[in-house]
Amino acid sequence: MKEKMITVIGSLNFDLIFKQKRLAVKGETYPADSMTTAGGGKGANQAVQCAKLGVATYLVGAVGRDVFGDYLLDGLTQYGVNTDYVKRVDETTGVGVVQALQDGTISATIAKGANDTVTRSQIDEVEPLLVKSSIVILQLETPVSVVEYAIRKAHEHGCYIILNAAPALELSPEALEKVNCLVVNEPEASFYCGAAIHDLDSAKEHCTKLLEQIGDLLIITLGRGGSLLYDGIHKLHVQAAEVEAIETTGAGDSYIGAFACKLLEGKSMAEAAAFASKAAGVTVTKIGAQPGMPTAVELQADCSV
Known part of the structure; x- marks a missing residue:
């Protein structure tokens, strides 16, 4: 019996966020x-957004037996994410170093650490979660072979599968065709369809080729250009929220978490995308992905979906 719950399988990183006017040149x-620390990693971020919106959310992943791991697990628990299935391992916790520039754009360097230790046997151990979960969200910051295995297991148990194919890596056609909803940004979309996607027009031009590789729905996020959703019939453009971005770390993760929560409620793709854009718009007005993500109460006042 499926329950109103989401399982996220993915990465956890300890983020160090440097606010600076420009990037350093070589040498x-x-x-x-300024410098701020925050919980990060695409998996953890997406789980936090789901939990902050009041959905029962489980995270599957790994952290080290170090202070960074302690910090991440404590934060996730405070946000309401169930971390019973996050393993403690001998590898150091994943770390992200983020440079946030004045215009809100970012550059980041990530050390995988414990994220690279997630195994197929760990997926087998959490199979009872897949039996109960309505939605499973995955990304590509853990080993690709394990992600493909998790997709197959989630498919076997009738889960709606959302794959955020970031970073862009080769995936087997067999895994991709089991994905219900693929979420990619412009560079990632370009990688998977073999054509340059850099704006709304090019996304509309090439989205058919991308959708052919997956199941039901393709979402291409376009930064300030909003997002394009394509279900094989409708090409829906959703505007980004008009806000002054302070730091864009986690914007895409906020979008995905919020989108998944609305799908869980039975909302249409248009309603879910409008809500997701609103959530991402709030996230970019604050420093740090997880601290910046909005709660349901924060969004309820001026969002009708």
């Missing part, structure tokens, strides 16, 4: 204006 030491 230069450049001072940042």
Whole structure:
């Protein structure tokens, strides 16, 4: 029996976020204006957004037996994410170093650490979660072979599968065809369809080729250009929220988590995407992905979906 719950299988990172005017050039030491720490990793971020919106959310992944791992698990628990299936391993916890520039754009370097230790046997151990979960969300910051295995297991148990194919990596056609909803940004979409996608027009031009590789729904996020949703019939463009971006870390993760929550409620793709854009718009106005993600109460006042 499926329950109103979401399982996220993915990465957890300890993020160090440097606010700075520009990037350092080769050989230069450049001072940042400030530094903030926050929980990160695409898997953890997406789980936090789901939990902040009041959905029962389980996270499957791994952290090290170190202070970074302690920090991440404590934060996730405070946000309401169930971490019973996050393993503690001998590898160091994943770390992300983020440079956030004045215009809100970011650059990041990530050390995989414990995220690279997630195994197929760990997926087998959480099979009872897949039996109960209505939606399973995955990304590609854990080993690809394990992600493909998890997709197959989730498919066997009738889960609606959302894959955020980030970073863009080769996936087997057999795994992709079991994905119900694929979420990619412009560079990732370009990688998977073999054509340059850099704006709404090019996304509309090439989205058919991408959808042929998966199940029901393709979402291409376009940054300030919003997002394009294509279900094989309708090409729906959803505007991004008009906000002054402070730091865009986690914007896509916020979108995915919020979108999944609305699907769980039975909302249409248009309603879910409008809500997701609103959530992502709030996230980018604050520093840090997880702290910046909105709760249901924050969004309820001026969002009708």
